[in-house]
Amino acid sequence: MSLFERIANITKATLHEALNKLEDPVVMTGQYLRNLEEELDDASSELNAAKTSARILQAKREDAERQITLKEQLALQAIADGDELAARRAVEAKLHYTEQVSRLAAEADAVSQRIAELETQLEMGKEELERLKKKREELAERARKASELKASAHPQFSRGLDTGSAARGFERMEEKINGWEASAAASGSSSSYSGNPAYSSQVDEELARLQGRTQAKEADNSGKTAE
Numbered sequence: 001m002s003l004f005e006r007i008a009n010i011t012k013a014t015l016h017e018a019l020n021k022l023e024d025p026v027v028m029t030g031q032y033l034r035n036l037e038e039e040l041d042d043a044s045s046e047l048n049a050a051k052t053s054a055r056i057l058q059a060k061r062e063d064a065e066r067q068i069t070l071k072e073q074l075a076l077q078a079i080a081d082g083d084e085l086a087a088r089r090a091v092e093a094k095l096h097y098t099e100q101v102s103r104l105a106a107e108a109d110a111v112s113q114r115i116a117e118l119e120t121q122l123e124m125g126k127e128e129l130e131r132l133k134k135k136r137e138e139l140a141e142r143a144r145k146a147s148e149l150k151a152s153a154h155p156q157f158s159r160g161l162d163t164g165s166a167a168r169g170f171e172r173m174e175e176k177i178n179g180w181e182a183s184a185a186a187s188g189s190s191s192s193y194s195g196n197p198a199y200s201s202q203v204d205e206e207l208a209r210l211q212g213r214t215q216a217k218e219a220d221n222s223g224k225t226a227e
Helices: 003-020 025-080 084-153 163-190 197-226
Strands: none
Touching (some): 025 084
């Protein structure tokens, strides 16, 4: 898989994959950036190696071309000297170096093409890396704001003391007491006197005693009137 294809996979799929798996997107994007940086480092190393190969191939090609010229001169000199065997050997060597030049030229063309591809991919990859770094900063800021909003909606307290639970319990109790107070106020307005349950029996006894005195007084007054 080429570097460009790997970059495309990172930029188009990995962020969505992290979200779909309910992973921390900020942490995951940081890992994806590190992966991309490693890919770029690998591509840069490959580019340097390709350039080194290109220089070596160029040096070999130049040496083979010099050998072609040299062997041709030797062949001409051998022919002039009437040394057919030496001339034949020189020509064979010239043909060998000619084939070598053709092979080295083909290899050099392939390496040059690879160098061009790597340079293009590295340029695009570095631009994409910068874009994703800015994107990660944006995502981190959005995640921070979302976390703050969630925390404000559901306050969290320090570890060790669950004061939040106690506060919520106090709020519920206060609401209940408020309800009781409202109910008591409504009952007070609907009746003039509800009495105190703690004095109920004593009130009954006192009323009975007073009623007895009243009845006795009335009976005494009736007796005096009759006389």
